[in-house]
Amino acid sequence: MSIRNLDKMFRPRSIAVFGASDKAKSVGSALMTNLLRAGFSGPILPVNPRAAAVHGIMAYKDVASLPITPDLAVIATPPDTVPALVAELGRRGTRAAVILTAGFAEGEVAVGKERAAQLLGAARPHLLRVVGPNCLGIAVPGIGLNATFAPAALLPGNIAFLTQSGAMATTVLDWALPRGIGFSAIVSMGDMSDVDFGDLLDYFALDEATHAILIYAEAVTQARKFMSAARRAARVKPVIAVKSGRAEEGARAATSHTGALAGADVVYEAVFRRAGMLRVSELEELFDAAATLSRMSPQRGNRLAIVTNGGGAGVLATDRLIEEGGRLATLSADTIAKLNSVLPATWSHANPVDLVGDADAERYAQAVTILMQDANVDALLVAYCPTAIASSAEAAQGLINVLSQPDTAPRKNVFACWMGDANVADGRARLVAAQVSDYETPERAVRAFMYWFAIARTKNCCSRLRPPSRRIHRPTLSGREGSFGRRLTTSGNGSIRPRSPASSPAMASHSHGLRPCPTRNWPRRLRPGSKLRWR
Numbered sequence: 001m002s003i004r005n006l007d008k009m010f011r012p013r014s015i016a017v018f019g020a021s022d023k024a025k026s027v028g029s030a031l032m033t034n035l036l037r038a039g040f041s042g043p044i045l046p047v048n049p050r051a052a053a054v055h056g057i058m059a060y061k062d063v064a065s066l067p068i069t070p071d072l073a074v075i076a077t078p079p080d081t082v083p084a085l086v087a088e089l090g091r092r093g094t095r096a097a098v099i100l101t102a103g104f105a106e107g108e109v110a111v112g113k114e115r116a117a118q119l120l121g122a123a124r125p126h127l128l129r130v131v132g133p134n135c136l137g138i139a140v141p142g143i144g145l146n147a148t149f150a151p152a153a154l155l156p157g158n159i160a161f162l163t164q165s166g167a168m169a170t171t172v173l174d175w176a177l178p179r180g181i182g183f184s185a186i187v188s189m190g191d192m193s194d195v196d197f198g199d200l201l202d203y204f205a206l207d208e209a210t211h212a213i214l215i216y217a218e219a220v221t222q223a224r225k226f227m228s229a230a231r232r233a234a235r236v237k238p239v240i241a242v243k244s245g246r247a248e249e250g251a252r253a254a255t256s257h258t259g260a261l262a263g264a265d266v267v268y269e270a271v272f273r274r275a276g277m278l279r280v281s282e283l284e285e286l287f288d289a290a291a292t293l294s295r296m297s298p299q300r301g302n303r304l305a306i307v308t309n310g311g312g313a314g315v316l317a318t319d320r321l322i323e324e325g326g327r328l329a330t331l332s333a334d335t336i337a338k339l340n341s342v343l344p345a346t347w348s349h350a351n352p353v354d355l356v357g358d359a360d361a362e363r364y365a366q367a368v369t370i371l372m373q374d375a376n377v378d379a380l381l382v383a384y385c386p387t388a389i390a391s392s393a394e395a396a397q398g399l400i401n402v403l404s405q406p407d408t409a410p411r412k413n414v415f416a417c418w419m420g421d422a423n424v425a426d427g428r429a430r431l432v433a434a435q436v437s438d439y440e441t442p443e444r445a446v447r448a449f450m451y452w453f454a455i456a457r458t459k460n461c462c463s464r465l466r467p468p469s470r471r472i473h474r475p476t477l478s479g480r481e482g483s484f485g486r487r488l489t490t491s492g493n494g495s496i497r498p499r500s501p502a503s504s505p506a507m508a509s510h511s512h513g514l515r516p517c518p519t520r521n522w523p524r525r526l527r528p529g530s531k532l533r534w535r
Contacts, residue, residue: 020046090126135190136166157182301378314352361398392427
């Protein structure tokens with residue numbers, strides 16, 4: 001069904017909450033609290049047959065008593081009530097629902113499977129789209145929509161996070177908040193009874209507010225649709241995925257968690273690569289990807305300049321850079337001369353640029369400004385190790401001052417690495433406030449730098465794969481006309497050959513069958529008795 005009616009899901013004008021409650025520490029109460037705090041501008045209609053009001057807002061008994069037809073229904077009622085509720089909403093005209101309730105497809109309980117079938121049977125006749133069940137909910141911070149029971153506040157941003165696990169959603173949101181990282185959308189997909197990865201990739205590939213897509217996947221349903229949607233999305237914006245269930249035991253855990261069949265990990269690896277997506281292995285990498293994509297501009301090269309006040313940090317960064325396939329930028333003679341004029345004689349005179357241990361904010365600022373002008377440098381890694389000469393806050397301010405200058409050209413990505421913990425907390429806070437991405441170790445900073453290069457590389461590989469033409473007519477083996485107006489037959493060894501004429505310019509006979517026309521995607525051989533059809 002793809003993106004049909006998904007605007008009602010992610011751009012609703014009104015929301016009804018079924019299972020809304022005032023009861024402390026209940027899902028219904030947390031849901032109402034988040035919706036009201038987020039600042040949604042449209043009507044919020046709590047539905048509770050046993051309450052006159054919920055959180056100070058007039059409540060309604062059932063679907064029939066609602067004064068308007070809600071665009072979006074958020075459902076947190078017992079599982080047995082959900083299919084009938086969805087059917088009634090569909091008849092009323094609602095076209096989107098988020099179902100938080102569990103007890104459907106997860107595990108191997110037969111009654112849950114039956115409920116899932118009933119849910120789809122109730123939704124599909126009305127083209128009502130369903131996210132869930134068994135999910136955390138959805139959020140679109142840019143319009144004040146937070147239909148989740150997550151504990152953390154949400155910041156607007158340009159990353160869409162699509163996850164099968166509600167726990168991963170709350171974890172990522174809690175990590176992102178103190179770092180000032182926001183999202184264009186967060187979708188907890190749960191059991192994916194209707195809306196799946198393919199639908200959401202198609203939708204957010206076209207969403208102007210979304211500049212990148214992050215995925216936490218345990219399994220993929222409808223593989224053909226996923227593959228097509230992933231390739232389309234990866235052509236226009238970065239798509240980064242972390243896939244769990246790599247081990248057999250993890251795959252079994254995923255099945256009991258969301259009811260999805262995880263499948264062989266090697267297949268997923270090939271699918272992600274073929275689609276042009278970048279796969280990461282750990283949640284930490286997903287965090288770093290979020291920090292990178294939310295604040296960095298695309299880069300094509302892999303030449304990195306490293307600035308540090310400690311030689312060890314530069315060595316560690318260099319080792320990881322080479323391991324990841326990057327290159328140390330070769331500083332131009334002009335850059336070396338400029339650095340010689342502002343740095344002490346004991347500096348490294350090469351990349352990594354070691355400012356030595358007594359480097360202050362001014363020295364950082366001067367070095368970064370000079371390196372920004374070098375055409376041989378694609379990006380900078382700026383590392384700070386705690387010293388008593390210059391505090392972490394002073395060093396951070398020196399970097400911020402350079403990056404805040406509008407005439408700093410050409411603009412290049414800068415990856416900060418303030419190493420340590422207690423003594424660098426003030427510096428990190430300043431970097432976060434200035435929207436400068438900070439990474440805890442040099443290795444993580446280098447890995448983040450390489451993300452953009454890896455994304456550009458996978459995107460280029462994907463773009464070189466010519467999509468199949470919709471105008472190609474393939475031959476059959478039943479004696480009917482082929483795409484070039486001639487009858488085809490099979491030889492004794494199973495190859496395809498034309499009956500006549502052999503001198504056709506489009507296709508010539510060959511001792512092993514047909515020679516493919518360069519403008520057609522012809523198969524060379526088929527097994528005897530096989531049939532060739534359109535899919």
